[in-house]
Amino acid sequence: MISNRFKTDAARVCSEIIQNPRLNGLWRGKVLKAGLALLMLLTMGFIALPVASLLLKNPLDTVVQTLHDPMVVDALRLSLSTSAVTTVTVVLLGTPLAYINARFRYPGKEIADSLIDLPVIMPPAVAGIALLMAFGRMGIVGHYMDGLGISIAFTTLAVIIAQIFVSSPFYIRQARTSFEDVDISMENAARTLGASRIYTFFHVILPIAFNGLVSGAIMAFARSLGEFGATIMFAGNFQGRTQTMPLAIYTAMQGDLDVALCLALILVIISFLVIVIVKTLTRRMYENVRN
Amino acid sequence: MLEIDVKKKLRDFDLQVKLRIAEGEILMLVGDNGCGKTTLLNLIAGLQCPDSGRIALDSRALFDSELKVNMIPEERNIGYVFQSYALFPHMSVYDNVAFGLRTRRLSRREIELLVKDHLDEAGLWDIRKAKAIDISGGQKQRVALARALIIEPDLLLLDEPLSALDVRKQAAMRKDLRKKIHACNVPSIIVTHDLRDVSCIGDRACLLEKGKIALTGEPDEVMSWGSQVPFGREGSN
Numbered sequence: 056m057i058s059n060r061f062k063t064d065a066a067r068v069c070s071e072i073i074q075n076p077r078l079n080g081l082w083r084g085k086v087l088k089a090g091l092a093l094l095m096l097l098t099m100g101f102i103a104l105p106v107a108s109l110l111l112k113n114p115l116d117t118v119v120q121t122l123h124d125p126m127v128v129d130a131l132r133l134s135l136s137t138s139a140v141t142t143v144t145v146v147l148l149g150t151p152l153a154y155i156n157a158r159f160r161y162p163g164k165e166i167a168d169s170l171i172d173l174p175v176i177m178p179p180a181v182a183g184i185a186l187l188m189a190f191g192r193m194g195i196v197g198h199y200m201d202g203l204g205i206s207i208a209f210t211t212l213a214v215i216i217a218q219i220f221v222s223s224p225f226y227i228r229q230a231r232t233s234f235e236d237v238d239i240s241m242e243n244a245a246r247t248l249g250a251s252r253i254y255t256f257f258h259v260i261l262p263i264a265f266n267g268l269v270s271g272a273i274m275a276f277a278r279s280l281g282e283f284g285a286t287i288m289f290a291g292n293f294q295g296r297t298q299t300m301p302l303a304i305y306t307a308m309q310g311d312l313d314v315a316l317c318l319a320l321i322l323v324i325i326s327f328l329v330i331v332i333v334k335t336l337t338r339r340m341y342e343n344v345r346n
Numbered sequence: 347m348l349e350i351d352v353k354k355k356l357r358d359f360d361l362q363v364k365l366r367i368a369e370g371e372i373l374m375l376v377g378d379n380g381c382g383k384t385t386l387l388n389l390i391a392g393l394q395c396p397d398s399g400r401i402a403l404d405s406r407a408l409f410d411s412e413l414k415v416n417m418i419p420e421e422r423n424i425g426y427v428f429q430s431y432a433l434f435p436h437m438s439v440y441d442n443v444a445f446g447l448r449t450r451r452l453s454r455r456e457i458e459l460l461v462k463d464h465l466d467e468a469g470l471w472d473i474r475k476a477k478a479i480d481i482s483g484g485q486k487q488r489v490a491l492a493r494a495l496i497i498e499p500d501l502l503l504l505d506e507p508l509s510a511l512d513v514r515k516q517a518a519m520r521k522d523l524r525k526k527i528h529a530c531n532v533p534s535i536i537v538t539h540d541l542r543d544v545s546c547i548g549d550r551a552c553l554l555e556k557g558k559i560a561l562t563g564e565p566d567e568v569m570s571w572g573s574q575v576p577f578g579r580e581g582s583n
Contacts, residue, residue: 244433244434244493248446249450258445259434
């Protein structure tokens with residue numbers, strides 16, 4: 056009896072909701088919001104769970120102990136030093152290129168642009184083979200360099216070359232966008248005020264684009280730090296010489312899991328910091344541009 | 347004396363202008379959007395290159411296609427106030443005004459004295475340390491003008507210098523602008539869309555239509571040009 060009355064009441068409420076367009080809209084909105092919230096939670100959970108597991112499976116005292124492991128020390132030192140050299144090289148070589156592509160038109164610009172972006176979508180293993188074919192002992196350039204007594208493949212230099220190859224598009228693309236965002240009238244104003252192109256570049260364009268360039272450089276640094284495929288193919292996996300952090304994680308997984316977890320944690324922390332810094336700098340850059 | 351006789355092929359028409367502007371004369375250049383006014387200023391400043399012709403300032407050739415002369419913008423000594431003012435956002439008001447003196451490698455003491463003079467005169471000394479992006483539209487206009495005048499230019503180009511200001515500020519600025527430009531005693535070209543700018547600031551007016559000078563006359567005559575002049579309602583009031 057009660058059940059029947061409840062059913063009747065429920066049916067009445069449902070029919071009221073369906074018939075009343077305002078209530079109907081309200082319910083639809085709530086259902087939609089709840090659905091979206093659930094979807095968001097699932098996605099966030101999917102990303103957060105592996106990162107959290109890494110933290111939970113890594114007791115702090117074990118991390119501190121593992122930090123003294125020679126394999127960790129060597130990998131950390133090599134990764135940081137090669138990534139720093141790579142970033143400086145990419146900035147020095149990429150900045151003029153990004154500026155030229157942002158400001159000037161020239162024959163074959165589209166091809167040049169595509170070529171710059173190619174390493175982003177190229178599978179890392181393919182990049183490794185390509186580098187070997189170019190700079191390896193039997194490679195097109197490497198063959199001649201070998202004749203001069205210079206060997207590149209399987210050295211620390213090979214690590215840097217592989218990192219430059221895969222990380223340069225991250226900097227060049229960001230730098231180009233930053234230069235494009237600098238109003239051309241600023242450049243023109245500087246020149247009518249007596250500044251040469253070089254003076255204008257260093258005193259007007261570069262400071263305005265600076266935040267964007269820094270975030271591009273940080274992205275390139277982070278990409279270098281995480282580089283694995285091209286490095287193992289082109290530089291090999293020798294502790295202290297070519298074994299960077301990702302390679303050390305790969306090696307340690309076959310033996311000491313604590314070392315692998317410790318290195319993975321360091322990489323996660325660096326990646327998180329990179330995202331925070333890049334986001335802050337990019338937001339500042341767009342605020343400046345908007346003003 | 348500024349002498350211009352240039353041709354340049356633009357996307358929709360050919361820009362072909364022949365003009366003479368005397369020392370101390372202010373020429374008001376009016377015309378529809380896209381008729382070539384800003385392009386003409388850029389050709390004179392050296393920011394764009396004419397296809398042919400000659401631009402001379404006091405018999406000094408800035409551009410001459412026959413003699414193959416094309417002086418770079420930084421050597422022309424032209425004061426240019428851009429439509430958006432183009433102040434350097436990362437620099438203070440002081441550094442913006444000092445920029446043209448630093449490129450001329452003046453001593454620090456000379457720069458300080460000159461910048462102080464110009465900022466005092468423009469009523470900007472109190473905000474000298476403010477970033478150029480943090481000041482009001484009227485202040486930006488005065489900074490842009492001070493930056494263009496401090497280099498003692500041989501020619502002044504102003505691209506809609508009052509358009510970014512509200513109507514009350516525009517009225518106050520017109521007399522000030524005319525006084526300051528006349529004090530320089532150099533040829534000047536001002537691009538505008540406002541009839542009041544023409545009558546209050548100019549000594550002569552030119553109507554540019556599809557890249558060619560269609561009419562020239564005294565500022566008071568502009569009213570009689572009637573429907574050919576592309577002024578908005580606020581301009582004809």
